[in-house]
Amino acid sequence: MSSTNLDKVTKILSEVRNKVPLVHCITNYVTINDCANILLAYGASPAMCEAYDEVFDFVKLSSALYINLGTLNKEQEQAMILASTSAKIHNVPVILDPVACAASVKKIQVINRISQVGKIDVIKGNIGEIKSLAGQSANVRGVDSIDSGEGALESCIALSKKCSCVVAATGKKDFISDGRKSAIIENGTEMFTKITGSGCMLGALCGAACGASEDKFSAVVSAILSMNIAGEEAVKAANAPGSFRVKLMDCIYQLNEEKLKEGAKITWK
Structure with missing residues (x-):
């Protein structure tokens, strides 16, 4: 494992806590x-702002914009497109979570529109979603990936080159690429599949990391590693979904660079 790469990744946790990025x-x-x-x-600051009349100006104040398509409606669609336009104008990083895109033509249309009028710096989805966006066949069930x-990794690389952004595909192993360099993370826990929202929470963390660092590839690796290490710690103390959810928050709060370095299982490509 490259110690230089790992140092970059783990330091981003401290950068988040020093800068307290505002994630819209x-x-x-x-x-x-x-x-x-x-x-x-x-260590970041959240803002859950989606009113059409507010999003353009609010993006200007933000360190990153996180767009999640999970419960897409017309009002959200309009707000997402306007917010992404503002992000392009004001150079704010955009993290897109294409939830259930493999099962919804409408969501693909919205993603294409965001790409046309705005920008996307990171696409973070499950393996089924990423393979689908890359034009590969994928096994999905609603919002869940059941893909092997x-x-x-090849899909991440191809989609990254196509969209000129960092791409992350999450699953039993997590794959991240910027089209030139890649990483495979083998940390995590099956308990993530027993609670709602682990992927959404991870997307938000990617927003925080990208809001604190110019190195988007390392930022996404750092956010995923942080979530996975915290999950591994949480499941030791809470082996049922309800208590795991609560303990996960505590373990995210208690993370430090040393824990990330000691627990990291990353292969660099």
């Missing part, structure tokens, strides 16, 4: 509270 979230209603709370525990992960 337009996210789904199922997990909005979880996203806000995990951002606070991570075969070809996931």
Whole structure:
């Protein structure tokens, strides 16, 4: 493992806590509270602003914009497009979570529109969503991926080159690429699949990390590693979904660079 790469990744946690980035979230209603709370525990500041009349100006004040398509409606669609336009004008990083894009033509249309009028710096989805966006066949069930992960890294690389952004595909292993360099993370816990919103919370953390660092590839690796290490710690103390959710917040709050370095299982490509 490259110690230089790992040093870059782990230092971003401290950068988040020093800079306290404001993460503007337009996210789904199922997990909005979880996203806000995990951002606070991570050291960032959440703003769950989606009113059309406010988003353009609010993006200007933000360190990052997190767009989650999970419960997409017409009002959110309009706000997302306007917010992404503002992000392009004001050079604010945009993290897109294409929830259920493999099962919804409408969501693909919205993603294309955001790409046309705004910008996307990071696409973070499960393996099924990322393979679908990359034009590969994927096994999905609603918002969940049941894909084996075969070809996931290749899909990340291809989509990254196509969209000129960092791409992350999450699953039993997590794959991240900026089209030139890649990482595979093998940390985490199956308990993430037993609670609603683990992926959404991770997307919000990616927003915080990207809001604190210019190195978007390292920022996304750092956010995913942080979530996974915290999950591993949480499941030791709470082996049922309800208590795991609560303990996860505590473990995110208690993270430090040393814990990330000691626990990291990353392969660099």
